[in-house]
Amino acid sequence: MLKFPIFMDAQSTTPCDPRVVEAMMPYFTEKFGHPASRNHPFGWEAEAAVDRARGQIARLIGARDPKEIVFTSGGTESINLALKGIAEMYREKGNHIVTTVIEQRAGIDVAKRLERQGLEVTYVPVQPDGLIDVAEIEKAITPRTILISVMFANNEIGTIQDIAAIGRLAKSRGVIFHTDATQAAGKTPIDVEAMGIDLLSCTAHLVHGPKGAGALYVRRKGPRVRLTPLIDGGGHERGMRSGTLAVPLIVGFGRAAEICREEMADEAARIGKLRDRLQDMILSSVDECFLNGHPDRRLPNNLNVSFAYVEGESVLMGLNKETALSSGSACTSATLEPSYVIAALGASAELAHSSIRFSLHRFNTEEEVEYVGQRTIEVVKRLREMSPLYELAKEGVDLKSIKWKAD
Ligand SMILES: Cc1ncc(COP(=O)(O)O)c(C=O)c1O
Structure with a gap:
C-alpha cells in the first residue's frame, strides 16, 4: 500500500532510522550527563557514549584515531570550521585557496567571505559530465596555496569526484586537502588514509540520523593539521569547538554511521x-x-x-x-x-x-x-x-x- x-x-534530509531513535532515547532522560563532567558517573557515562560515536564515525570514513573526529552542529559548521580555521591558522604560510564552482552553498559562501577578507580563491570549473579535472586543480596551485577544498559528491547531480587523485596531488604539493563529504558519507566507500584526505565534513541528518549533529575529521598525523576555532569557550573537542556537546544527537549520529557501514x-x-x-x-x-x-x-x-x-x-x-x-x-x-x-x-x-x-x-x-x-x-x-x-x-x-x- x-x-x-x-x-x-x-539529498535535502532523511528520516531518522528507528534504530537511531532507539539508541538516542536514554540520553535525553536517565543518561543526561555532561561529557566534560570528569568527577562523577553521569559525566563518565556521557563521555563514553560520545567516544563510542567518535569511533563509529571514524570507522565509517577509515580514520585511524577516533580523536580525529570533532563534533559540530552539522555540515555547514564543519565546512566553516575547516575553511576559516585553516585560513586563519596558516595565514603566515599563504593566502590562497583552491575550490570548485559546484561546492554546496556553505563552501561557496565561506570562500566568498574569505575573499572579502583578502584571501585569494580560485574556483576551478567543472566539465560537462560533472567531474572536476584534477589537472585544473594542479594548474591553480601556487606557492601560496594553503588549502584545496573539493566536495566528494555533489548534492544536485550526485557526481563523485576522483578524491584519491586530488589527495595525491595535495600531498605531493604539501597542501592541506578538505572534502565536503556531506552527501557521500554512508553512501559510497570513504577511506581518509587511502584517499589522502586531511579534513572531511559530514552530517548526521543525511544518513538517517538526527538534524543538528555533524563532524569534522581533522588529521592528526602525516601531517598534523591545526585549526583556529570558530567558537571559543570551555576548550571542548581539543580546543577546536567549544560548547556542551549534543550527546543524544551525537549518539544518534554514531549509530547511524554504524548502520551505514554495516549495510x-x-x-x-x-x-x-x-x-x-x-x-x-x-x-x-x-x-x-x-x-x-x-x-x-x-x-x-x-x-x-x-x-x-x-x-x-x-x-x-x-x-x-x-x-x-x-x-x-x-x-x-x-x-x-x-x-x-x-x-x-x-x-x-x-x-x-x-x-x-x-x-x-x-x-x-x-x-x-x-x-x-x-x-x-x-x-x-x-x-x-x-x-x-x-x-x-x-x-x-x-x-x-x-x-x-x-x-
Ligand atoms: C554537499 C552539502 N554540503 C553541506 C551541507 C550542509 O549540511 P548541514 O545541513 O548539516 O548544515 C549539505 C546539506 O544538504 C550538503 O548537501
Missing part, C-alpha cells in the same frame, strides 16, 4: 537498482529529457534530469501534493534562479531551469518508484501539451530563430 506523500528528496554495500545496490529503474522509465518515455551529471560516477541514490520545454518548478507543482522532490532552481524572494550547478555544466538557462532531482533513501520501495516515475511522465507530458514552445519545436521551428518582440 502506498503512503502519501512519498519522500524522494533525500552500505547492500543498500547501495538496492537503491541503485531503484534509481536505475526510475531513470529508465523516465528517459525511455519522455523525449528531450537529459540526464545531468556523470552516468556512472554517481551516488546510487541520485537522479537529476532536465525536461526541455517545461519548468522544473511546474513539474514539482504538478506533483507536490503526493511526492516530495526538488528542482534545481533555488526559490529566491522575487525570481527563480536556475541551478548554478547545472548551469556550470554548460547547460542552457532553460535546461538549468528545468532540472528535477530525485533522491532516494533507505525506506523507499519499488512501488513508490513505479508510482513516482509514472506520475512524473504524466505531468511532464501534460505540461508539454500546454506549451506553445514545445508545439513549435515539434513543428520543426528553430526556436532560436524566433523574434519575440518588435524592436
Whole structure:
C-alpha cells in the first residue's frame, strides 16, 4: 500500500532510522550527563557514549584515531570550521585557496567571505559530465596555496569526484586537502588514509540520523593539521569547538554511521537498482529529457534530469501534493534562479531551469518508484501539451530563430 506523500528528496534530509531513535532515547532522560563532567558517573557515562560515536564515525570514513573526529552542529559548521580555521591558522604560510564552482552553498559562501577578507580563491570549473579535472586543480596551485577544498559528491547531480587523485596531488604539493563529504558519507566507500584526505565534513541528518549533529575529521598525523576555532569557550573537542556537546544527537549520529557501514554495500545496490529503474522509465518515455551529471560516477541514490520545454518548478507543482522532490532552481524572494550547478555544466538557462532531482533513501520501495516515475511522465507530458514552445519545436521551428518582440 502506498503512503502519501512519498519522500524522494533525500539529498535535502532523511528520516531518522528507528534504530537511531532507539539508541538516542536514554540520553535525553536517565543518561543526561555532561561529557566534560570528569568527577562523577553521569559525566563518565556521557563521555563514553560520545567516544563510542567518535569511533563509529571514524570507522565509517577509515580514520585511524577516533580523536580525529570533532563534533559540530552539522555540515555547514564543519565546512566553516575547516575553511576559516585553516585560513586563519596558516595565514603566515599563504593566502590562497583552491575550490570548485559546484561546492554546496556553505563552501561557496565561506570562500566568498574569505575573499572579502583578502584571501585569494580560485574556483576551478567543472566539465560537462560533472567531474572536476584534477589537472585544473594542479594548474591553480601556487606557492601560496594553503588549502584545496573539493566536495566528494555533489548534492544536485550526485557526481563523485576522483578524491584519491586530488589527495595525491595535495600531498605531493604539501597542501592541506578538505572534502565536503556531506552527501557521500554512508553512501559510497570513504577511506581518509587511502584517499589522502586531511579534513572531511559530514552530517548526521543525511544518513538517517538526527538534524543538528555533524563532524569534522581533522588529521592528526602525516601531517598534523591545526585549526583556529570558530567558537571559543570551555576548550571542548581539543580546543577546536567549544560548547556542551549534543550527546543524544551525537549518539544518534554514531549509530547511524554504524548502520551505514554495516549495510552500505547492500543498500547501495538496492537503491541503485531503484534509481536505475526510475531513470529508465523516465528517459525511455519522455523525449528531450537529459540526464545531468556523470552516468556512472554517481551516488546510487541520485537522479537529476532536465525536461526541455517545461519548468522544473511546474513539474514539482504538478506533483507536490503526493511526492516530495526538488528542482534545481533555488526559490529566491522575487525570481527563480536556475541551478548554478547545472548551469556550470554548460547547460542552457532553460535546461538549468528545468532540472528535477530525485533522491532516494533507505525506506523507499519499488512501488513508490513505479508510482513516482509514472506520475512524473504524466505531468511532464501534460505540461508539454500546454506549451506553445514545445508545439513549435515539434513543428520543426528553430526556436532560436524566433523574434519575440518588435524592436
Ligand atoms: C554537499 C552539502 N554540503 C553541506 C551541507 C550542509 O549540511 P548541514 O545541513 O548539516 O548544515 C549539505 C546539506 O544538504 C550538503 O548537501
